[in-house]
Amino acid sequence: MVSAADGGTGRPRRTRRILIVASLAVLVLTAAFFAWSPRQRFAHLGDFRLQNGEMISDLVVGYRTAGALDAARSNAVLVTPWMQGTSGELARQIGPGKLVDTSTHFVIMVDALGNGVSSSPSNSTRQPGVAFPTFTIGDIVDESIRAATELAKPSPPPKPVWAPAPFLETQKVEGWSDMPVWLDAKGDDAAFAATSAARALKAGLKITPMRKTCFDTLAWHLTRPAAERDKLKAGITPEREKEVLAALAKESSKPH
Numbered sequence: 372m373v374s375a376a377d378g379g380t381g382r383p384r385r386t387r388r389i390l391i392v393a394s395l396a397v398l399v400l401t402a403a404f405f406a407w408s409p410r411q412r413f414a415h416l417g418d419f420r421l422q423n424g425e426m427i428s429d430l431v432v433g434y435r436t437a438g439a440l441d442a443a444r445s446n447a448v449l450v451t452p453w454m455q456g457t458s459g460e461l462a463r464q465i466g467p468g469k470l471v472d473t474s475t476h477f478v479i480m481v482d483a484l485g486n487g488v489s490s491s492p493s494n495s496t497r498q499p500g501v502a503f504p505t506f507t508i509g510d511i512v513d514e515s516i517r518a519a520t521e522l523a524k525p526s527p528p529p530k531p532v533w534a535p536a537p538f539l540e541t542q543k544v545e546g547w548s549d550m551p552v553w554l555d556a557k558g559d560d561a562a563f564a565a566t567s568a569a570r571a572l573k574a575g576l577k578i579t580p581m582r583k584t585c586f587d588t589l590a591w592h593l594t595r596p597a598a599e600r601d602k603l604k605a606g607i608t609p610e611r612e613k614e615v616l617a618a619l620a621k622e623s624s625k626p627h
Contacts, residue, residue: 409435409462409480411488414518422513425504428497432489432518433482434458437465438473440523447525448476451515452483454508464593479523481515489514534619542615549607 412434419430435458440447448471450461458480464470471478482488484506492503512531520528534544536555546554592600607615 409437409458411435411458414522416514416517416521419514419517421504421506421510423505423507425506427484427490427504427506428495430490430514432514433486434518434522435462435480436478436522437462437480438475438477440477444524444526446476447519447523448478449515449519449525449529450478450480451512452481452486454483454511455486456483457486457488458482477523479519481518483511484514532616532619534615538619538622539615542618544607544615548605549611 414432414434416430416432419427421427438446450465450471452458452461461480465473465478465480467474485491485503487493490503492498492500495503498504516529516531519525536557539546539550540555544550
């Protein structure tokens with residue numbers, strides 16, 4: 372039985388008011404996010420040679436920018452994505468008081484190769500599906516740097532630092548603890564990353580995409596108290612990372 376007091380909807384008026392207020396709050400928050408979210412852009416970078424020697428034809432890289440580039444072009448910050456990461460997801464971490472402060476920096480957020488926005492097997496017209504070249508995280512770093520360099524022309528340009536596994540060993544940088552999800556391919560660990568999961572997948576194993584795993588983990592991490600965020604249980608500390616990079620620079624300067 373429906374009473375006149377509920378306006379014929381079957382819901383008490385108080386419940387309806389709560390639902391209306393909640394809906395309006397969601398609309399306001401959604402509008403605020405999209406009003407700030409930087410516009411999706413695309414850079415057409417021509418043919419791009421991968422680390423394995425293969426070539427992506429007519430490379431297209433998605434990106435977004437936030438903040439203002441100073442006259443010296445010295446305040447640009449390149450934020451590289453994780454495997455299949457998107458600039459839209461990165462944009463949620465960027466802004467005043469966040470991962471990179473856009474009030475002082477010009478931030479370039481790049482879409483990863485293969486994420487469906489930048490060149491991917493799903494959107495390439497010249498190399499669709501299985502014809503798309505095999506690429507690595509190293510290629511994602513390279514294309515991110517190339518896009519940032521051509522778009523913002525930062526001074527100095529971003530430069531990745533590759534540290535050989537033997538050097539990391541001499542510096543007592545441990546795989547899996549200092550460098551999570553990395554192990555040197557030697558000894559008992561040599562086949563760790565090469566082990567096939569085909570049988571498990573055939574039996575029904577479902578693997579969460581890396582993009583979702585990374586984003587969900589970071590989103591959870593940002594909800595933790597500041598004291599817990601600043602003192603991680605795994606991963607090299609900023610101070611130790613600085614020491615290792617200084618040692619690598621000294622080692623690299625020696626004549627060979």
